[in-house]
Amino acid sequence: MELHGKHIVITGGAGGIGRALVERFTREGARAIVVADADLEGARAVAAEFGATARKFDAGLESDVTGLIDFATEANGPIDVYFSNAGVGGPAAGPETPDGEWDRLWRIHVMSHVWASRILVPRMTEAGGGYLVNTSSAAGLLIQPSAMAYTVTKHAAVSVAEWLSMTYHHNGIRVSCVCPQAVQTRLLDEAMGQSSGASEVVAAAGVLQPADVAEAVVEGMRAERLLILPHKDVAERMVLRATDHEAWLASVRTLVEGGAAR
Secondary structure (H helix, E strand, O other): OOOOOOEEEEEOOOOHHHHHHHHHHHHOOOOEEEEEEOOHHHHHHHHHHHOOEEEEOOOOOHHHHHHHHHHHHHHHOOOOEEEEOOOOOOOOOOOOOOHHHHHHHHHHHHHHHHHHHHHHHHHHHHHOOEEEEEEOOHHHOOOOOOOHHHHHHHHHHHHHHHHHHHHHHHHOEEEEEEOOOOEOOHHHHHHHHHOOOHHHHHHHHOOEOHHHHHHHHHHHHHHOOOEEOOOOHHHHHHHHHHHOHHHHHHHHHHHHHOOOOO
């Protein structure tokens, strides 16, 4: 899809990857952009900088997803691209992660995509097409050794995107799932603070800037690829996981046993 002239909604748009997406889509000539974020002042600042519209938004609330879609549609007409980018890091913990945290990450990383598609799939089908994008993580394709709930919910986010693409492609609806590794954002800073071994994981992955991810997104959306992988080595690790699962697990255990997890 070419983004020129499109109406685009971006959640988690006040900073990091979201802000970079707003900037990049503006350069592509988007007709209208709505910047949604829990940080309303941050969203307003980004919107003011790029001529967009701001909206306060909690990705963990179905009512906020519904309200955002209605707000954007009333302001700018039908939504061409809904970019479900909002996410949280979650605790560096395993099964001891409290149920409340599991529920919070599940709602933000999984149900927010489901709620949006529940409304937008019928509307986009009637309009002859549209584009749904969600931001998952390389952890959704591989694993994040230090964070069980984050890994599980990001895997589920990838499955949501795959299912939507498989089921509604013939309706003209395109779907992409963005799966970066380490990106220089607030979430990375939080992860580094939580896990004593996070620096080893980050060093192995390499850190990209948000603008690098936004560039990969534009390229991936032009090609209408399901998986958008800003870190090129993720595909190689996916091949290893698929062809020699034990060798892949052994490589991850090396990080864990070396103190890279916690």
